[in-house]
Each structure stands twice: as C-alpha cells, then as structure tokens.
Amino acid sequence: MSNKWITGAAILCCLGLVSGCSFAVPPVDLLKAPSVTADLQEMRLAVIEHLPSGAKLTLPAHSPAGTAAINEIDLNGDGQNEAVAFYKKEMNQFELGAIILSRKNGKWEKMAEIQELGSTVHYLDFQDVTGNGVKDMLVGWSGGEEVKKELTAYSFEGTSAREIGRHSYTELAVGDLDNDGVSEIVLFQFDRTEHVSKAELYRFIEGKLRPSDRLALDGTINGYSQILLGNATESRKGIFIDAGVGAHSSQTTLLVVEDGRLRNVFAGRGRAPEAIFNPYTVTSEDINNDGIIEIDLMKQPVGTEEMPLVSIPWIHSWHQWDGQESLKWVRDSYFDFSAGFRLDFPESWHDLVTIRKAEEASPGSIVIEYIGAGEHRKQELLTLTYFPRNQKQEKEKEWKEKQAIIVPLGERNDKSFIAVLPEGNPNLPDKYAREYERLRIDAQQARELFHFVHL
16 A cells, blocks of 8 residues: 555545545555555555444454455446445444445445444455455454344345345354355354254345254354364365364364255264364365465374373374275374474475474484384484574584584574484495385475474
8 A cells, every 4th residue: 555545534524525435454454455556556445435424444353355345346247346435433343334335437336224232243254255257345243242143145246235144153164065156054053051053054035134054063162263164175165164073172164065064074974973083183285385275293203102291293284085984094193383394205204203302402402213113123214403593503512522513493482393314324224224225314404394284
C-alpha cells in the first residue's frame, strides 16, 4: 500500500470527512485481491467511506484464501470484482457486519450490507456451493469461546445478496470432496458435556443449503486440535480430524465422501479402532511436499522400553491413506519442538535405526544408531547436537578430536546446530557392515535432511 494513500486517509480521518474511520488492523493488511487493479486506491477509500459510523475494519480469524479485511472477488458472475469488507462497531463490541461494494459508472457504490451479532468473524471463504459456477460467500460468526459459531452462506444475483443457509457449528471444512466441481460443506458438532461429536454434510438442495448426511464420531475427545481438508490420495480429497484424548494423547480420523455419503475410512477395519491413536498430540500435514496429506504415527524407538513416556525420543512415522482401509508408510522423522527442528530419515533407515538421547555430550543431543545387527551391536550413524553460539569453536574442536566429520546445520535463537558423522570402519560382521555402509550419509545429505520448524 502506498504511503500516499495512508497519508490521504489519515487526513480525511482528522478532518472528519470519513465516518467511522478506524483501523483494527494495519492498513497494509487490509486488502486481499487476486490481481492489482487500476482503481485500487479509489476502492480502498470507498470502503472506508461506506463504513457505518463508529465502525472499524476487522479481520476474519480463519480464511483459506488468506486473511484480509478487504477482499476483491467477483460474487455475481458479471466479470467485475466486488469489494467485500468486514467491520466491528466500537461502541457495541457484539455488533459485526460486512459491506459489499460494486463499481458502477466508474464509481464504487454499496451493493449490499450484512449486519450480525457476534464478537468476531471466525471464518471467511468464497466457494461455489450452489453449482452455478459463481463463488458464494461463506461467513462464520462467533459470539465467544463458550458459544457455538454460526455459518451463514450468501449467494449473489445482480446487486442483491441472498442468504441460502444458516447453521451452527463447532468447526468446519469446505471443499469439493467428490470431484463434481461443486464444494460441499461439512460442519462438525461437539458437545463436551453430552459427549457427542458428529459430522454433517451440507449440499445445495432446492435453493438452500441442507443436510444430506450425518456421521457420528467419537464423543469422548477433549476437542478438535485440527480439521484439515486436503488431498488424501492423488485423486481424492478427505478431511483429516486430529483430536485430543485423555491427558495428552490424540487420535486422527479421516473422512471421505463416497456415493454421496460421509465415510470414516478406518471404521471398516475389524481388527482396529476407528481412528489412529498417538501418545501425544500430533497433527496431520503434507510432510514431504507431494501434495498429499500424511498422518503421523508415533513410534517408540528400540531400547527405550523402560524409559518414562515423557523422556522417549519418539520417531514420527508418516503414512498416507492407501485408498481403501489402511495406511502406507512414507517417511520417518524426529522432532525437537523445544529447539525447533526436524530431522527426516533417509528411506533406507526405516526399521533399521533407533534414537538415543546423549545429554552427556550436550543437552538436546541425540544419536541415531544402526540396529540391524541386533540391539546389543548398535553402531552410530549420526549425532545431532546444539549448543550456545559462543561455544561453537570449543564444541567443534571436541568432536574433531574424536575423528568425526562436523557438519554445520545453521543457527537459531543464539544456538548453533551441527551434525556429527562418524569416520572409520564399523565393528560389525561383514553382512551387517555392508548394510551399515549402505545406510551412512554424507555432509550434503545431513544438511538436506535437517529442517528448522516454526516454534
């Protein structure tokens, strides 16, 4: 956003020429547009001018398209973008609304205004849920933590907005789940007191968004950690539900749409529960950037069976849905969330390594060891350690004296991270020595396998 516009808006506010001119967010964050238009500055000023008295722009808390107070999008299919802005009244903190502006005869005019009661705009998305090829506006209004949120869907024809659905929800997911070109809405309902959890599938039927299917879920959860709609396979989308259970554990459920019905893909497994369980809270993600969401299954390393749960250096074993009722392995990783890093394992290490904490070397150090020859004949493959930056030279000297290869991995929060690769031949029988050599990595591989993660 240009300084010229910011200065101009500020002058207008000071002169009292713009009613309700107040910012809940920095002006640079106010606009989300698919393309920059020539009348961008004029549109911004028009939005401020059309705000109700005593209102300030507000940001939706969650928006798949990107969070912004002003969105530019074609809502009525006329080929021209409308401007959509959300506001909150300063005097009445439970009064929310949205204004929609359209451009007529070279001037921005108010096309519609929506007024609602609530404290925040929880959700905003623009998707075609009616099947007419034009994006509809989906807004989630929230009245606070203890109050159920309400999703309202609006369809636009010409210059009028029509409400096509209003339904309460705890969480939600929106997307084309059956590859028919029209987005479905799945609303999740959770009542902790009654121990009830369910998913409701909504479609556009006879002019309204109506429930077309319901599926009961585990009502004993603590709550939803994450609900993520994404690719479950190369050709199918699914909804990954990560939920907390017990004191610190979690479970993952995967829902897909088949023949117009919601299906829990793990529910048909006679030998297993209807969800994937983990000892600690984890969330699903595309860990290898292939466009498909992976599910995390925490695995206890060999040799840690007697350790307290909290001290175990867990291996995170990532899996993808196989399209039927099972999972297929993709990758193993180790996370140190306190230090903010992830170490991915080469594919060759799968089921042939364990992790040992090596606090005697340096707090936070771990050693990856080869166990192919048995638990009692472990052989070091890699040590990963970090320490205060001012100790870097001292620590590197110590490792070099042990005839090891030092691989600098980076620095973060005044800490230096290094990988240590052993040199020399392993003390193993020939068969296992050959396998060990196949598992060894070089400095370049160590750098590629190490990743800083968001703290």
